Amino acid sequence: MRHLIALLGLTCASASAGTLFCGAYPNWVLVIDEAQGKVIDKIKLETGLPLGVRLSQDKKSLFVMTNDHNGVEVIDVATHKVTSHFVLNDATHQYRMQGAAPDPEGKLLYTTTTQITKQIDRYELGKPKYTIIDVAAQKISKTVDQPSNDTPGGGEFGAGGGGGGGRGGGPFEVSPDGKYLYQFGSSVTVMNASDFSVVERIQLAQPEAPAMENLGLGGQLDTISQPGQRVSIFNYSDPIIHNRVFGLGRFDLNTRKFDFTPIGPAPLTMAGLRITPDKKFGYTVSTSGTGGNKRCEFWAMDLSTSKITGTAEFPCRARYSFGISADGRKLYIYGAGFEIEVYDAVTFRLEATWDLGHDMTGSMVVLP
DSSP states (O other), X not given: OHHHHHTHHHHHSOOOOOEEEEEETTTEEEEEETTTTEEEEXXXXXXXXXXXXXXXXXXXXEEEEETTTTEEEEEETTTTEEEEEEEOOOSSEEEEEEEEEEOTTSSEEEEEEEEEEEOSSOEEEOOOEEEEEETXXXXXXXXXXXXXXXXXXXXXXXXXXXXXXXXXXXXXXEOTTSSEEEEESSEEEEXXXXXXXXXXXXXXXXXXXXXXXXXXXXXXXXXXXXXXXXXXXXXXXXXXXXXXXXXXXXXXXXXXXXXXXXXXEOOSEEOOOEEOTTSSEEXXXXXXXXXXXXXXXXXXXXXXXXXXXXXXXXXXXXXXXXXXXXXXXXXXXXXXXSEEEEEXXXXXXXXXXXXXXXXXXXXXXXXX
16 A cells, blocks of 8 residues: 555656667567557667667667677667677687676777687686777777776676676776776776776775675666666675675765665565656565575665565566566566566556567666
8 A cells, every 4th residue: 555655646647658679589689669568670680699788878879799709789779770780709719798888978888808719729718807899990999907806796788787897896887977987896996997997996884884794786777877876776784693684775976975775684686676767766576485485576665765665476487587667657577588577566466468479688778
């Protein structure tokens, strides 16, 4: 009931259907109209299977990372056309990319790569390096060795995520002016975008919360944050009994100020934070138990009070991703399958199942 009352304004608002862009096997980006609940266009990729999709900062282009030859493709959002594509692999080298984040002008991608070199009798696996990819020149323009003391972390490209730095420190974000990179893990590392030199390390466990340890920011979706701000779910544990707790973290990319609000005990896994367009309400999916005891729930949160306002269980998938519609009225369970399950964001009732006719690769960008 609290959830229904809290979201009364959302139910009264007029619906505004948007467009979804999803990666799918074997080499497609599907364009899905939310109003019709079906695929209205298919964008064929030249370099293979899409691993992730990332929206440019001006929201005019999509950057797609592909698996077959470690490729990059650029798609014009308005026309659904591939405007540029290239691969990083050559006859003796392969590059495993761990996510990417575009600069404000969409000319550079910041990522982490691991080089695999083919020798006469073996393959040599290199160490992860910070990497700049020049999109116009269609090549790697700079690599820098990662410091050995960087905190390991993961970042899934575009899956909700919002770009990743991958092994060696977690996902990247780029400052609004393009001068700095922010890498999120148990601390925030601020680096010069030109050469990855460290400017500052910001410890997230601040003095006003001395009982916190192992705090880390989760991934983000392109629609989550205000420009220049990262809003995410975080987890931390106390140093005595290591009880895991989750909360909301907000990091301002301009002022480098970090604020966090604890909410409650952390479940086994959480699917990241999805926020309504008015920034008033957020949603996540929690998973507890394993095997036959696995339990999946929607959690709704009032972002003004950082309190949970409603929960509801739904049938678990073995693997899935979680998204929200452009107007914030629908929740999506999708990925690792041919269907998107559509739930009402107020009642949490299953409203529709969209059969896309293609097996999705788990990445989605939502545009109004």
